[in-house]
Ligand SMILES: *[C@@H]1O[C@H](CO)[C@@H](O)[C@H](O)[C@H]1NC(C)=O
């Protein structure tokens with residue numbers, strides 16, 4: 001009885017707020033924090049194809065409300081409160097295509113801009129996705145590889161990913177680190193993660209890891225709903241025209 005009442009209350013909250021989430025994530029691996037970090041070279045840059053102990057996250061783990069905390073790309077220093085809300089195109093297929101939906105603010109302007117595309121999982125390499133922009137970003141493509149994932153010492157999920165350059169938008173290759181907290185990872189986990197990325201045996205990746213810099217999370221979207229759905233106007237990406245230049 002109490003249980004069904006609890007479920008009804010939770011259901012109500014889910015209807016009320018599409019962003020209702022548990023305060024702590026139950027998907028954290030048993031080993032967490034700095035000593036649990038495992039980083040890999042992007043599989044498609046790894047000619048050695050050596051035996052790899054790197055484990056991909058469980059299906060669906062990636063579908064969380066993320067905040068950008070570090071980026072190697074100096075262009076991202078311009079964005080404020082960058083959030084990333086990937087969801088499954090077909091919710092019953094956690095290994096299928098992904099709505100790649102990000103949103104952000106810019107300096108001195110609280111308008112929330114969105115950017116959308118569709119990610120298609122690479123057939124063979126685990127946790128590698130091919131991005132394709134839509135609308136005015138049609139033709140913009142990039143390949144994302146998860147480099148590391150886990151939870152920090154406070155059970156807060158994080159991941160690091162590498163993306164190849166996007167010629168259509170002049171976006172260079174880069175590494176980004178996201179956390180479900182806009183405060184980011186605890187310092188020891190952040191330091192160990194960045195050190196692990198710098199130590200990867202691939203010069204291009206180590207160089208990008210050296211360029212990682214904290215991005216701006218200034219609370220400018222506090223209290224606002226996450227942007228986790230994208231209508232046809234959003235998919236056109238036309239609001240980006242003013243800022244992509
Ligand atoms: C913020 O950006 C939007 C879209 O470019 C623009 O319409 C609006 O005037 C800007 N607001 C401020 C305060 O500059």
Ligand SMILES: *[C@@H]1O[C@H](CO)[C@@H](O)[C@H](O)[C@H]1NC(C)=O
Pocket residue numbers: 077210211212213214
């Ligand atoms: C990080 O950003 C600061 C301020 O813009 C800049 O001076 C510094 O060079 C950047 N660090 C790296 C590693 O790019």
